[in-house]
Amino acid sequence: MSLAARWALAAWVAGVAACAAVVARTEVRTDMSAFLPRSPSAAEQVLVEQLREGVVSRLILVGVEGDGPGRLAEISKRLAAALRASDRFASVNNGEDGGFEKDRDFLWRNRYLLSPAVAAGRFTAQGLRETLEEGLRELASPAGVLVQRTLPADPGGEFLHLLEQLTPQARPRLHAGVWFSRDGRRALLVAQTRAAGADVDAQERALAEIRAAFGQASAGSEARLTATGPGVFSVTARERIRSDAWRLGFIATVVISAMLLALYRSVRVLGLGVLPVASGALAGVAAVSLAFGSVHGITLAFGVTLIGEGADYAIYLFTQNAPGAQPQSTFERLWPTLRLGVLTSVLGFSAMLFSNFAGLAQLGLFSVVGLVVAALVTRWVLPALLPRGFVVAAVAPFAPKVMALVHAAPRLRYPLFVLIALALAVLLLHPRALWSGSLATLSPVSPAEQALDRELRQELGAPDVRYLAVVQARDEQAVLEAAERVAAALRESIARGWLQGFDSPVLYLPSQATQRERQAALPAADALRPALLTALKGLPYRADAFEPFVRDVSAARSMPLITHASLQGTSLELRLDALLVRRASGWAAMLPLRGVTDLEAIAASVGRIDQGRAMLLDLKLQSEQLYRGYLREAVAYAALGAIAIVVLLLASLRSPRRVLDVLAPLAAAVLATCALLVLAGAELSIFHLVGLLLVVAVGSNYSLFFDPALSGYDRSRTIVSLVFAAVSTLVGFGVLAFSKLAVLSGIGSTVALGAALALAFSAILSRPVEKEAAHARAA
Amino acid sequence: MTTGPSFALRCALLGLALAAAGIPPAQAQGGLELAQLMQELRAVKAARGRFVERKYLAILSTPLESSGTLVYTAPGRLEKHMLSPRKESLILDGDTLLVERRDGQRRFALQEHPVVWAFAESIRSTLAGDLDTLNRFYQVTLEGDAGRWRLRLKPTEPRMRNIAAEIVLSGSGAWVGAIEIEEAGGDRSVMTITRDAA
Numbered sequence: 023m024s025l026a027a028r029w030a031l032a033a034w035v036a037g038v039a040a041c042a043a044v045v046a047r048t049e050v051r052t053d054m055s056a057f058l059p060r061s062p063s064a065a066e067q068v069l070v071e072q073l074r075e076g077v078v079s080r081l082i083l084v085g086v087e088g089d090g091p092g093r094l095a096e097i098s099k100r101l102a103a104a105l106r107a108s109d110r111f112a113s114v115n116n117g118e119d120g121g122f123e124k125d126r127d128f129l130w131r132n133r134y135l136l137s138p139a140v141a142a143g144r145f146t147a148q149g150l151r152e153t154l155e156e157g158l159r160e161l162a163s164p165a166g167v168l169v170q171r172t173l174p175a176d177p178g179g180e181f182l183h184l185l186e187q188l189t190p191q192a193r194p195r196l197h198a199g200v201w202f203s204r205d206g207r208r209a210l211l212v213a214q215t216r217a218a219g220a221d222v223d224a225q226e227r228a229l230a231e232i233r234a235a236f237g238q239a240s241a242g243s244e245a246r247l248t249a250t251g252p253g254v255f256s257v258t259a260r261e262r263i264r265s266d267a268w269r270l271g272f273i274a275t276v277v278i279s280a281m282l283l284a285l286y287r288s289v290r291v292l293g294l295g296v297l298p299v300a301s302g303a304l305a306g307v308a309a310v311s312l313a314f315g316s317v318h319g320i321t322l323a324f325g326v327t328l329i330g331e332g333a334d335y336a337i338y339l340f341t342q343n344a345p346g347a348q349p350q351s352t353f354e355r356l357w358p359t360l361r362l363g364v365l366t367s368v369l370g371f372s373a374m375l376f377s378n379f380a381g382l383a384q385l386g387l388f389s390v391v392g393l394v395v396a397a398l399v400t401r402w403v404l405p406a407l408l409p410r411g412f413v414v415a416a417v418a419p420f421a422p423k424v425m426a427l428v429h430a431a432p433r434l435r436y437p438l439f440v441l442i443a444l445a446l447a448v449l450l451l452h453p454r455a456l457w458s459g460s461l462a463t464l465s466p467v468s469p470a471e472q473a474l475d476r477e478l479r480q481e482l483g484a485p486d487v488r489y490l491a492v493v494q495a496r497d498e499q500a501v502l503e504a505a506e507r508v509a510a511a512l513r514e515s516i517a518r519g520w521l522q523g524f525d526s527p528v529l530y531l532p533s534q535a536t537q538r539e540r541q542a543a544l545p546a547a548d549a550l551r552p553a554l555l556t557a558l559k560g561l562p563y564r565a566d567a568f569e570p571f572v573r574d575v576s577a578a579r580s581m582p583l584i585t586h587a588s589l590q591g592t593s594l595e596l597r598l599d600a601l602l603v604r605r606a607s608g609w610a611a612m613l614p615l616r617g618v619t620d621l622e623a624i625a626a627s628v629g630r631i632d633q634g635r636a637m638l639l640d641l642k643l644q645s646e647q648l649y650r651g652y653l654r655e656a657v658a659y660a661a662l663g664a665i666a667i668v669v670l671l672l673a674s675l676r677s678p679r680r681v682l683d684v685l686a687p688l689a690a691a692v693l694a695t696c697a698l699l700v701l702a703g704a705e706l707s708i709f710h711l712v713g714l715l716l717v718v719a720v721g722s723n724y725s726l727f728f729d730p731a732l733s734g735y736d737r738s739r740t741i742v743s744l745v746f747a748a749v750s751t752l753v754g755f756g757v758l759a760f761s762k763l764a765v766l767s768g769i770g771s772t773v774a775l776g777a778a779l780a781l782a783f784s785a786i787l788s789r790p791v792e793k794e795a796a797h798a799r800a801a
Numbered sequence: 802m803t804t805g806p807s808f809a810l811r812c813a814l815l816g817l818a819l820a821a822a823g824i825p826p827a828q829a830q831g832g833l834e835l836a837q838l839m840q841e842l843r844a845v846k847a848a849r850g851r852f853v854e855r856k857y858l859a860i861l862s863t864p865l866e867s868s869g870t871l872v873y874t875a876p877g878r879l880e881k882h883m884l885s886p887r888k889e890s891l892i893l894d895g896d897t898l899l900v901e902r903r904d905g906q907r908r909f910a911l912q913e914h915p916v917v918w919a920f921a922e923s924i925r926s927t928l929a930g931d932l933d934t935l936n937r938f939y940q941v942t943l944e945g946d947a948g949r950w951r952l953r954l955k956p957t958e959p960r961m962r963n964i965a966a967e968i969v970l971s972g973s974g975a976w977v978g979a980i981e982i983e984e985a986g987g988d989r990s991v992m993t994i995t996r997d998a999a
Contacts, residue, residue, distance in 0.1 A: 159887055162867040167920070196910070197912060330827075564859070
């Protein structure tokens with residue numbers, strides 16, 4: 023081993039160690055933040071926060087079915103008891119009374135501070151008269167039994183109005199004391215995890231705990247458990263991607279290894295082939311981690327795909343090593359072409375570095391660093407480690423057949439032109455299929471599971487928040503006061519028929535100012551009593567019937583104001599925590615809307631509050647927009663990368679004609695691949711785009727090596743190495759195409775198809791080599 | 802009563818006669834047997850009446866009066882339309898209760914409101930002659946004879962006992978003429994029902 027090779031080896035080992043040290047401390051994030059622009063708008067930030075850790079993201083909806091209703095109810099009770107004992111869950115609700123007594127108690131005690139109806143006019147003789155007359159009519163009504171008991175202390179019915187306001191619109195039906203589905207076949211339960219929905223590990227543990235508790239609760243029964251919710255979705259998605267990626271990855275690895283082993287006949291060489299990509303990935307992660315502080319899961323997944331080109335480098339080196347040649351010299355011969363290929367890819371990806379989206383910038387950095395390192399390892403490290411005299415013997419038998427095909431290929435030139443014209447026509451006819459894929463189509467969650475989620479959600483009346491009014495302020499009181507102004511605007515919107523209803527934190531915790539205002543509106547006992555006597559005149563009530571009312575009103579005048587702590591232990595506390603959140607900078611109040619019919623009108627009226635500090639969010643639309651923005655920018659930067667590649671090739675090949683020769687097969691392959699995918703019914707998504715980028719990266723090597731001036735003296739050996747590389751790409755990614763998951767099948771089908779077409783088109787569009795042409799003429 | 806009590810009685814007698822062919826009736830001394838009353842009531846498929854209800858409440862110095870119509874359709878539908886002092890309806894059908902008021906309507910699932918459910922069944926199950934359901938909520942005793950009977954219902958469920966001490970339905974033949982509710986707090990209401998001429 024030469025001194026230079028020793029130094030290279032030592033540098034590589036040190037580099038790997040350093041990168042490993044960085045990677046070991048790297049945090050991998052899996053939330054939507056990759057799709058978030060670097061300087062997000064307030065709305066975008068709220069959206070991502072909600073998706074990450076909003077209360078809706080923490081709900082796990084559970085159904086128990088498959089046994090008699092009596093048994094199901096028992097299981098539900100035992101399951102709920104077990105989960106309530108766990109500290110993973112903030113709340114567990116299955117319809118059993120539980121915290122409801124506390125809720126009633128809280129509402130009853132604080133009714134005069136909570137009720138929006140409390141105002142000065144209500145306690146004058148005139149106001150009381152109206153209240154008492156209405157009370158009489160209530161007593162006479164069939165529902166009189168309900169008010170009879172509370173009337174002496176609460177003639178205005180503040181308590182009943184509060185109860186009504188807080189009761190969700192749709193509640194599941196009760197059977198044997200627990201919630202059941204409408205058809206009575208499924209017992210229902212909602213658990214809210216303490217951990218954020220985006221914390222997939224914690225969600226996985228919570229789900230495992232539910233399953234274990236169910237196993238014990240349902241011992242001896244046929245009952246089955248169904249669970250759904252955002253957390254469950256992310257857990258299943260991760261499991262599924264993991265298991266599919268592992269399973270398909272394993273199959274691909276076995277097939278490719280078997281193939282390469284048959285070619286190389288050396289396990290050591292097979293192992294060496296992995297080094298460039300593995301080193302590149304390690305360096306890529308380390309670089310992103312150092313530059314961004316964390317690595318996003320999407321960067322990792324896409325990045326490893328993008329530097330898949332690195333796997334080809336080893337194949338080129340090993341296969342092109344001619345009998346009797348030194349690996350080092352083989353590579354020195356190969357290097358100029360490969361360097362151009364690497365530069366092409368690096369330049370193509372580097373445009374993404376400047377993206378406004380952190381996710382894309384990470385991806386750009388990862389692939390640039392990854393590819394450069396993979397190339398350097400191939401150039402400096404692999405030759406030194408390759409066994410002396412290593413030759414791929416299988417090249418000799420393959421070469422004649424491959425070369426015969428290559429010679430025949432240019433005959434398909436004209437059919438290819440027709441094919442490209444057709445592909446263009448297909449793409450022009452289906453403009454909507456291009457880069458319009460929505461987030462939903464990318465979801466690894468099956469439609470059946472989404473349907474189950476909708477069903478459980480409907481039966482439970484669980485929030486499926488889509489529209490949200492959000493207001494932010496620097497402290498708790500300021501945000502509550504702002505929320506009161508938003509609530510007033512929303513009440514007006516209800517009156518105008520723009521929406522059916524809304525939930526609000528100030529229903530449970532009015533601002534101190536409002537509470538004080540209500541206290542000020544309450545009269546003292548010696549003012550209330552005479553007014554009450556005047557009001558009672560001529561009504562059939564006993565004179566002393568409303569003493570409890572006088573007592574409670576005067577007590578409320580000086581009772582301590584409601585604070586967050588007053589709600590402790592009630593189920594209302596949970597609802598409040600969902601709607602009133604402390605953020606990095608100040609506080610935010612959220613008011614989820616129900617039954618929205620005129621979003622724009624509501625948005626306009628909410629937008630006028632506090633100089634536009636209140637806003638109306640459509641979470642679904644916002645997340646779609648975020649994703650589209652990301653996708654749009656990815657496409658734009660890919661196009662920018664393409665222009666950079668043209669400039670690079672012009673500068674290094676110094677011939678527009680040769681540049682055209684190199685690029686034409688690539689452009690044709692990209693067009694044909696897109697057209698075939700669209701014809702197969704795919705909506706092109708970010709995954710397809712990443713696949714196409716890889717096609718351009720590996721394809722550029724194919725077309726460069728086909729260039730007679732660059733293919734080197736052993737053209738047949740070079741072209742056979744291309745075939746080996748392309749077949750391994752085809753197998754590796756072709757296997758992924760069979761995945762049911764949009765992520766994997768999108769990338770898999772694009773790359774497999776694209777790589778195969780890029781090689782075929784390179785052959786078809788290649789110019790006959792002068793020497794060969796001369797030979798052919800001579801013969 | 803659209804289907805006459807005489808018809809119902811005939812059916813009941815026929816049933817009795819058939820039963821008596823084997824075993825002598827247990828209660829032969831002129832008293833009315835619960836099963837017999839239930840059977841008579843069960844035979845009534847539809848009924849319509851006017852009601853006047855008086856509530857005697859502790860907070861009121863004079864009783865509160867309301868009136869309206871009652872419509873029963875076997876086996877599970879009972880409508881109570883209050884016409885005075887204001888219009889308001891309760892419609893009990895199957896396991897839901899629909900309340901219609903000036904300010905809109907609300908539907909309740911009986912299973913979710915055990916107390917409302919118990920109240921509803923005291924009347925509906927009596928009209929339907931459904932002793933099994935009555936027994937689920939009440940301890941049932943019968944006094945008097947076919948011409949003038951009193952069905953006394955004592956709630957068994959504690960939550961219901963907190964509200965109503967006893968419900969007494971009285972009538973003659975297959976007609977329920979009065980419903981008295983004795984509340985736990987000492988309040989009381991009496992509803993008298995007369996056949997609707999219409």
